[in-house]
Amino acid sequence: MATILVLGGGYAGMRAIKFLQREVPSEDEIILVDKSGTHAEKTNLHEVAAGTIAPDRITYEINDVIGNRVTFIQDAVTNVDVDQKQVTLKDHEPITYDYLILALGFQTETFGLKGAKENALPMDDLKTSEAVYRHIEGRIKDYAQTQDPNDLVVAVCGAGFTGIELLGELTQSLPKLQTRYNTPAIKLICLERSPAILPMFDKSLAEYAMRFMAKHDVEMRLGSNIQEIKPGVVVYSDSNDEQHEQPANTIVWTVGVSGSHVIADSGFEQRRNRVVVKDDLSLEGHPEVYVVGDVAAVMDPESNRPYPTTAQIALAAGAQAAKNIGLQLRGHETRPFVYKSVGTVASLSDRDGIGEIFSNKRKVKGYPASALKKVITDRSILESARLSTVFSKGRFDLYH
Numbered sequence: 001m002a003t004i005l006v007l008g009g010g011y012a013g014m015r016a017i018k019f020l021q022r023e024v025p026s027e028d029e030i031i032l033v034d035k036s037g038t039h040a041e042k043t044n045l046h047e048v049a050a051g052t053i054a055p056d057r058i059t060y061e062i063n064d065v066i067g068n069r070v071t072f073i074q075d076a077v078t079n080v081d082v083d084q085k086q087v088t089l090k091d092h093e094p095i096t097y098d099y100l101i102l103a104l105g106f107q108t109e110t111f112g113l114k115g116a117k118e119n120a121l122p123m124d125d126l127k128t129s130e131a132v133y134r135h136i137e138g139r140i141k142d143y144a145q146t147q148d149p150n151d152l153v154v155a156v157c158g159a160g161f162t163g164i165e166l167l168g169e170l171t172q173s174l175p176k177l178q179t180r181y182n183t184p185a186i187k188l189i190c191l192e193r194s195p196a197i198l199p200m201f202d203k204s205l206a207e208y209a210m211r212f213m214a215k216h217d218v219e220m221r222l223g224s225n226i227q228e229i230k231p232g233v234v235v236y237s238d239s240n241d242e243q244h245e246q247p248a249n250t251i252v253w254t255v256g257v258s259g260s261h262v263i264a265d266s267g268f269e270q271r272r273n274r275v276v277v278k279d280d281l282s283l284e285g286h287p288e289v290y291v292v293g294d295v296a297a298v299m300d301p302e303s304n305r306p307y308p309t310t311a312q313i314a315l316a317a318g319a320q321a322a323k324n325i326g327l328q329l330r331g332h333e334t335r336p337f338v339y340k341s342v343g344t345v346a347s348l349s350d351r352d353g354i355g356e357i358f359s360n361k362r363k364v365k366g367y368p369a370s371a372l373k374k375v376i377t378d379r380s381i382l383e384s385a386r387l388s389t390v391f392s393k394g395r396f397d398l399y400h
Contacts, residue, residue, distance in 0.1 A: 002028045004325060005087060005095055007077050008103035008260075009034030009062050010042065011311045012293030014384035015318030016101045021067045023326025030069060031095065033087070035076040037062055039384065040126040041377060042105075043311050046162060049123055049132035049252070050169030051177075052350065059126060060393055065385040077104065080266040082286050099288045099325045102275075103318060104260035106294035106309070108253060109272065115229035120157060120253035123166070132252055139249045140177045140186065148249065152186045155234050155248035157226055158255035159192035161200075161346055164209060166254060168348035171216035188217070189246060191224040191236055198354075200308070200344060205354040208365050212348045226255070257309075259295035271297070274306070279336040281321050287328070290321035298337065313339055315383050347373045350397075 004020055006013050009032060020030050040059045047053040063072055073095075079088040080102065087095045108122035121132045139151040154170065156163050167190055174186045190213070197220075198206045213220050223239035234246045259273030268275050274297040275283065281298065283289040293314040297306040307313050316339055324334040343357030345364070353369030356362065364372060374395035382390050 002098040002329060004030050004099045005097035006032045006101045008105050009039050010103060010105045010293060011314040011384055012318035013103035014039055015315045016322045017066055017070055019319045019322035023322050024329055031071045033073045033075060037074045045123050045129040046166040047169050048129040049166055051133040051173045052169045055126055055130055060385055060389050065389055077262050082289050101321050102291045102295055103293040104262055104295050106257040107260060109256040109258040116253055119229040119231050120251045122253050136250050137177060140181050140183055143183050150232060150247045150249045152183055153248040154188050154250045155246055156190045156252045156254060159190050159197040163254035165347050167218055172349050189219045191221045191226055191234060193225050195223050201354060202363055205363060208354055209348060212352060263295050280324055280334040281317055281337050292317035292321050311380055345369055345373045345376060
């Protein structure tokens with residue numbers, strides 16, 4: 001009997017669990033370890049952080065969707081020893097495995113910037129995203145007593161995918177908070193080092209997103225090189241190298257992410273906690289170990305650069321890793337991972353968005369892109385959980 005161990009209950013891990021139950025013999029043991037008993041659709045964390053959706057709308061309990069043959073252990077992974085085939089956990093005994101799927105997810109990357117960890121709010125997971133909204137609402141509510149204008153300033157650091165989607169949602173929720181607590185207008189600012197946003201999209205779509213921000217009074221300070229985060233202040237230099245300080249009693253950090261720190265802690269050869277894998281997603285020298293999701297650097301054979309870490313590729317890689325373990329258990333050769341993106345969509349609130357879909361990168365924008373984003377979320381839930389989960393947690397508010 002073989003023991004197959006999956007670390008991480010995110011997109012890649014849950015998809016792997018689903019396929020392992022189909023692909024491996026019934027006598028083999030399947031174990032899933034995750035620090036939380038709840039799976040969150042992390043591509044929707046920005047909605048929780050902005051307060052435009054309830055947290056339970058983007059989550060499901062892991063034990064509700066895994067099969068009876070899967071043993072679930074809720075615990076934090078502290079070390080992975082691939083030579084000894086053993087994983088150390090915080091509160092349980094070490095687990096020895098025959099096959100391993102590493103899918104430990106991401107963490108906020110501050111790049112060592114002074115004060116970022118201490119004075120800015122991250123969006124790593126459901127808990128930290130909920131904390132962002134509580135902080136925003138708390139500052140706005142407190143304005144009645146403090147009369148501090150900086151309580152009504154929200155600064156988002158970073159205009160990447162997460163930053164832009166968060167800004168889009170905040171344009172909807174901040175006016176409601178302003179009305180609820182009867183405050184002056186709330187100022188929303190974005191500071192981004194690059195001179196342009198969303199380079200993964202066609203320029204016309206990025207320009208559409210910029211027009212959306214201007215329409216909703218978001219101050220986009222592009223070319224802003226953030227140098228330090230002080231308590232209630234973002235210190236940055238502009239394109240002329242002149243230094244500025246932007247006061248804000250809410251500072252949200254969306255500049256970048258890296259893989260789980262467990263990767264570096266365990267001594268893997270890595271960069272930003274991402275491990276380069278072979279074409280079948282296995283670890284060099286360890287054909288029994290598969291690395292997928294945010295901790296994997298899967299090389300694009302055309303560009304010879306790693307694919308972007310997205311939920312789409314994580315789901316596909318989780319399935320392929322499980323299939324390859326099934327092949328190994330039956331004495332067959334593994335198959336290479338072939339990835340074909342079906343497109344990318346970014347929301348700009350519940351009613352707007354931009355995207356490029358299909359192999360020809362057909363451009364979509366406005367409400368159709370927003371609706372498509374919800375369809376993608378529903379598909380993700382179906383791929384990682386069950387059809388019944390889609391009915392209970394899916395996004396069917398396609399029409400307004």
